[in-house]
Amino acid sequence: MDTLRLAIVGYGKIARDQHHPAIANDPRHRLTAVASRNASVPEVANFESLEALLEQGPEIDAVSLCTPAGVRTQQARLAMAHGKHVMLEKPPGATLAEIETLREDAERHGVTLFASWHSRHAHGVAGAKRWLAERQVRRVDIEWKEDVRVWHPGQAWIWQPGGMGVFDPGINALSIATAILPRPFHLVDAQLQVPGNCQTPIAASLDFVDGENVPIHAEFDFRQQGTPPIWEIHVETDAGRMTLEAGGRRLLIDGKLQQEGPDAEYAGLYARFAELIAEGRSDVDVSPFRHVADSLMLGYRHTVEDFIE
Amino acid sequence: MDTLRLAIVGYGKIARDQHHPAIANDPRHRLTAVASRNASVPEVANFESLEALLEQGPEIDAVSLCTPAGVRTQQARLAMAHGKHVMLEKPPGATLAEIETLREDAERHGVTLFASWHSRHAHGVAGAKRWLAERQVRRVDIEWKEDVRVWHPGQAWIWQPGGMGVFDPGINALSIATAILPRPFHLVDAQLQVPGNCQTPIAASLDFVDGENVPIHAEFDFRQQGTPPIWEIHVETDAGRMTLEAGGRRLLIDGKLQQEGPDAEYAGLYARFAELIAEGRSDVDVSPFRHVADSLMLGYRHTVEDFIE
Numbered sequence: 269m270d271t272l273r274l275a276i277v278g279y280g281k282i283a284r285d286q287h288h289p290a291i292a293n294d295p296r297h298r299l300t301a302v303a304s305r306n307a308s309v310p311e312v313a314n315f316e317s318l319e320a321l322l323e324q325g326p327e328i329d330a331v332s333l334c335t336p337a338g339v340r341t342q343q344a345r346l347a348m349a350h351g352k353h354v355m356l357e358k359p360p361g362a363t364l365a366e367i368e369t370l371r372e373d374a375e376r377h378g379v380t381l382f383a384s385w386h387s388r389h390a391h392g393v394a395g396a397k398r399w400l401a402e403r404q405v406r407r408v409d410i411e412w413k414e415d416v417r418v419w420h421p422g423q424a425w426i427w428q429p430g431g432m433g434v435f436d437p438g439i440n441a442l443s444i445a446t447a448i449l450p451r452p453f454h455l456v457d458a459q460l461q462v463p464g465n466c467q468t469p470i471a472a473s474l475d476f477v478d479g480e481n482v483p484i485h486a487e488f489d490f491r492q493q494g495t496p497p498i499w500e501i502h503v504e505t506d507a508g509r510m511t512l513e514a515g516g517r518r519l520l521i522d523g524k525l526q527q528e529g530p531d532a533e534y535a536g537l538y539a540r541f542a543e544l545i546a547e548g549r550s551d552v553d554v555s556p557f558r559h560v561a562d563s564l565m566l567g568y569r570h571t572v573e574d575f576i577e
Numbered sequence: 578m579d580t581l582r583l584a585i586v587g588y589g590k591i592a593r594d595q596h597h598p599a600i601a602n603d604p605r606h607r608l609t610a611v612a613s614r615n616a617s618v619p620e621v622a623n624f625e626s627l628e629a630l631l632e633q634g635p636e637i638d639a640v641s642l643c644t645p646a647g648v649r650t651q652q653a654r655l656a657m658a659h660g661k662h663v664m665l666e667k668p669p670g671a672t673l674a675e676i677e678t679l680r681e682d683a684e685r686h687g688v689t690l691f692a693s694w695h696s697r698h699a700h701g702v703a704g705a706k707r708w709l710a711e712r713q714v715r716r717v718d719i720e721w722k723e724d725v726r727v728w729h730p731g732q733a734w735i736w737q738p739g740g741m742g743v744f745d746p747g748i749n750a751l752s753i754a755t756a757i758l759p760r761p762f763h764l765v766d767a768q769l770q771v772p773g774n775c776q777t778p779i780a781a782s783l784d785f786v787d788g789e790n791v792p793i794h795a796e797f798d799f800r801q802q803g804t805p806p807i808w809e810i811h812v813e814t815d816a817g818r819m820t821l822e823a824g825g826r827r828l829l830i831d832g833k834l835q836q837e838g839p840d841a842e843y844a845g846l847y848a849r850f851a852e853l854i855a856e857g858r859s860d861v862d863v864s865p866f867r868h869v870a871d872s873l874m875l876g877y878r879h880t881v882e883d884f885i886e
Contacts, residue, residue, distance in 0.1 A: 364673070373788075454678060458738070562673055
């Protein structure tokens with residue numbers, strides 16, 4: 269397969285820290301252009317917008333959209349209408365409905381659409397899925413707790429509608445759980461803690477069940493202070509207890525370390541994107557985002573003290 | 578085709594007022610049994626629960642679930658596991674995720690699953706869809722306003738999470754709009770008015786666009802007082818203005834009445850259910866419910882005065 273000529277659209281922190289290095293280290297991709305209002309990147313063609321890139325730019329095969337979810341859908345539609353393959357940062361849209369439109373567009377234009385979930389490419393996730401496939405799951409506990417002031421400094425958008433609050437990191441846990449557990453699950457109860465001056469929850473306590481009534485409990489909390497973040501999934505089975513720690517980078521069985529790897533989630537994403545393009549397929553799994561929508565629709569909102577950063 | 582032996586599960590107001598008469602007037606169905614904790618119906622076999630009906634009851638082909646959304650999914654799964662076709666009142670579940678599980682169950686068990694939207698069977702809806710199919714839509718305005726004290730007396734559940742507030746009637750408008758408009762649409766802005774003592778909105782102002790950027794505006798309001806309800810959809814096209822009034826019962830073009838019919842939505846539902854079973858197909862369109870989830874996820878919540886019934 270020829271090298272894919274790739275453009276990044278939206279060159280903010282996540283593009284600089286994660287996408288660009290992952291692309292640079294992957295021989296299947298070559299960063300050819302960047303479209304960004306605020307940044308300019310050496311050694312590639314720079315444009316102020318995706319429109320300008322598509323009109324004046326060098327030939328490209330694919331775009332990776334690292335812009336906010338609110339504008340991504342329109343950009344994705346434009347890129348696909350020009351025959352470009354598209355990779356979306358998570359979540360794949362601001363609404364569930366628009367993702368259906370994107371899915372139809374990808375089919376119509378015959379291009380690959382990849383709704384990426386970076387946490388699914390954490391080092392221990394594939395091993396966890398394999399181990400669970402041969403066991404009976406009895407119960408699942410998810411803990412996803414971090415200090416919002418440390419991990420999201422100045423991100424006022426996170427407290428606005430669509431910013432998802434604690435679900436912004438929590439959706440990473442849901443993206444892993446939906447990937448490793450043997451059966452789909454659905455929400456039965458959600459308790460949301462919403463600061464009086466915010467639109468989105470600072471903490472959430474969620475109860476799901478799967479099709480065999482296995483309970484799946486999740487605690488998301490942004491109010492962790494003074495201690496390291498906890499990004500863990502514990503699964504009790506008929507043959508031992510499996511734990512994913514460090515956001516999926518470490519896999520333990522009955523407390524014993526089985527696998528541990530460096531943070532290479534975005535390398536995994538770009539490898540997968542190249543595979544999907546080579547196979548002429550799309551991968552658009554909305555299930556993590558659907559669980560967020562269900563939680564915000566069905567959740568009981570408790571007002572808690574104002575959040576002052 | 579043989580007459581379908583049908584059971585109603587959950588014999589409350591909607592079953593008594595709408596489902597039972599519609600079934601009684603349709604020769605393709607015969608009401609054979611009822612499962613209800615609180616009601617007993619003459620001339621059919623009565624059971625306290627779906628479980629008891631399936632264990633001890635007469636042979637049935639299909640069940641119509643008129644129970645609250647929170648318990649319906651479990652009942653639907655049980656009925657399908659026993660090989661029964663299932664019709665669901667709207668909305669088809671308490672969460673979007675559980676509907677995916679139901680969809681998979683229906684396929685696995687080879688039965689028909691029908692997620693019903695009664696407003697789609699209002700008299701003018703089919704004609705509206707046909708008329709719009711040949712025009713260019715320019716803009717859509719939806720007004721769905723009623724006095725909650727008149728139309729939902731004593732329904733405290735409507736103000737609880739999952740009760741959907743003004744989206745309980747509003748989803749009827751969305752079920753018509755998703756049926757008659759030529760393209761899917763998605764939410765771009767939602768403003769929600771939530772009483773200080775309630776969990777769900779008493780009013781909502783919604784802005785959608787479709788794939789061609791046609792604006793679709795919706796006003797849902799429970800605070801209509803002293804005047805008849807307004808259940809209207811107005812569509813401006815390149816060749817005139819179409820209006821659906823009275824919840825879809827009346828169709829007007831440029832203000833002139835084209836079609837008007839009696840309230841026969843549930844007759845339409847049961848006719849459709851019989852057709853789907855005869856064709857061995859399911860019909861599970863979640864799009865109206867997905868718009869509600871998107872609205873509650875993305876909506877800006879304004880606190881308004883307490884609601885006292």
